[in-house]
Amino acid sequence: MTRYIRHAAAFCALLLIALLINATRVQVFQADSLDANQANRRNAIVRFAQPRGDIMVDGRPVTGSKDTGEQLRYERTYKNGPLYAPVTGFASQVYGTTFLENAEDDILSGTDPMLAPLPLWNDITRAQNPGGKVETTIKAPVQQAAYAGLGGKRGAVVALEPSTGKILALVSAPSYDPERLSGTRRAVADTWAELNGSSAKPMLNRAIRQTYPPGSTFKVVTAAAALDSGAVTDPDAPTKSPNPYTLPGTSTQLTNEVDGCTNASLRYAFQWSCNTVFAKLGVDTGLGPMLGTARNFGFNDGGLKIPSSVAASNFDTSMDKAQLGLSAIGQYDTRTTPLQMAMVSAAVANGGSVKSPHLVDRTTTDDGDVVDTEGAKSLHQAMNPGTAAQLREMMTQVVDEGTGTNAAIPGVTVGGKTGTAQHGIDNSGTPYAWFVSWAQADDDPEPSVAVAVVVEDAAADRGDISGGGSAAPIAKAVMEAAIRAR
Structure with missing residues (x-):
């Protein structure tokens, strides 16, 4: 037994x-x-068991949370959702997160260990921190001016503070209401299908995720490369540029839409946007200096984050002379995001220094204790300070008496460059209208805002599309709002 x-x-x-x-x-x-x-489902249940932290603009929340009493209890809400959608993105129980909702998810959801009162506190207590806050660099009046300026037309606007890289406005149109993607109802799935099926692509963030041919706004980069490399030593000297200009090795001839471009000086060619002068100038400068300057402005950088990832702007690393000539006037395979062109304008305004663009000023706990701050950081020196000073003069002349007069603001020094970018098979598409600019009020020691605007209005008549006519007035309204809000 x-x-x-x-x-x-x-x-x-x-x-x-x-x-x-x-x-x-x-x-x-x-x-x-x-x-x-x-x-x-336990993680999802825990994740949505408490309100999500808020994204702030000018110290006020543009997000919120709604108690539904359901298993995934708190749904995300948005104030002025379409206005701020390119900034916030969405936070959906079904489709996840995008943009700031994604990049700052640990802070907003309360899972970041920096939110805990003591190191390892949550590991010991198994407690969940309240969601923290994300304070953005966006200025509400500037964002509103950019959104109203586009008026629903397809396009984007980016405004930067040149000396710091702070993003003052980030607008993409048409937009959408991210609150429609909150929750688990059938309507959420229907909205997802509707937004993704729309030919207008309202969820595409055109400001940072779409690239366009920059057209003549790229002449800012070409001029910087020519001046820095010594291809041009005197911006007022004749450039020995024929009109029309035959692209090297081809029978293709470039012409201009204005008179006076034959052998025009760099200053005149910039003011009136002579394609023949700048195409030849790009060839004379050479691929190496052109590529180096483009890279210093930020082109070909696939790692830029604001903190959301940004599509890389492209300037080809291998081209023949004809292709280089077209690239020098913002055509061929040259493509850029609106954010990148705002960085180009900001570099001119900031003595040639490119500051790292950023959308988050600081993150805090729910009761306001600072978790992290984002200061000004330099990315590159795009050009010599002397070259930047010369370009500021030339951009000012564009607005004072050239192609960009629609951006002039009384009592404010404004510099700008227009662009009308061809695209499509045999350039058959309706052109994109571009304008890049910066503004300095009389009582400011330096420019306080740099702007890039692109309008891709497929409904417009080709003859009505131009950077000076379609995009410059939007930039003017944005710059005025930024100066008032500073």
Whole structure:
């Protein structure tokens, strides 16, 4: 009898050991994979069990949370959703997060360990921190002016503070209301299908995720490369540029839409946007200096984040002379985001220094304690300070008496460059209208805002599209709002 008891006890001990081994395997070795399993709803339930932290503009929340009483309890809400959608993105129980909602998710959801009152506090107590706050660099009046200026037309506007890289406005149109993607109702799925199926692509962030041919606004980069490399030593000297100009190795001839471009000086060619002068200037400067200057402005940088990722702007690294001539006037394969062109304008305004563009000023706990701050950081020196000073003069002349007079602001020094970018097969598409600019009020020691505007209005007549006519008035309104808000 004792032998049977011993055997039974040994068998029970083996079962207990097996149970402990299995529990250890599940709780220790398989914990991460089980935690990440899509069938495990516990994480989602915990994630939405408390209000999400807010995204702030000018010290006021543009987001909120609504208690639904359902299993995924708190849904994200948005104030002026379409206005701020390119900034906030969306936070959806079904479709995840985008833009700031994604890039700052740890702060907003309360999972960032920096939100804990003490190191390892949450690991010990298993507590969940309240969601923190993300304070943006956006200025509400500037954002509103950019949004109203586009008026629903397809396009984008970016405004920067040149000396710091702070993003004052980030607008993409047409837009959408991200609150329509909150929750788990059938209407959310219908909205998702509607937004993704729309030919207008309202969820595409044209300001940072869409690239366009920059057209004549790229002549700012070409002029900087020519001046820095010594291809041009005197901006007032004739450039020996024929009109028309035959692209090297081809029979293709470039012409101009204005008179006076034959052998025009760099200053005159910039003021009136002579394609022949700048195409030849790009060829004379050479691929190496052109590519180096473009890179210093930020082209070909696939790692830029604001903190959301930004599409890389492109300037080809290998081209023949004809292709280089077209690239020098913002055509061929040269493509750029509106953010990149705002960086180009800001560099001119800031003595040639390109500051890292950023959308977040600081993050805090729910009760206002600072978690992290974002200061001004330099990315590159795009050009010599002397070259930047010359370009500021030339951009000012564009607005005072050239192609950009629609951007002039009384009592304010404004510099700008127009662009009308051809695209499509045989340039058959309606051109994109561009304007890049900066503004300095009389009582300011330096320019306080740099702007890039692109309008891609497919409904407009080709003859009505121009950077000076379609985009410059929008830039003017944005610059006026930025000067008032400073």
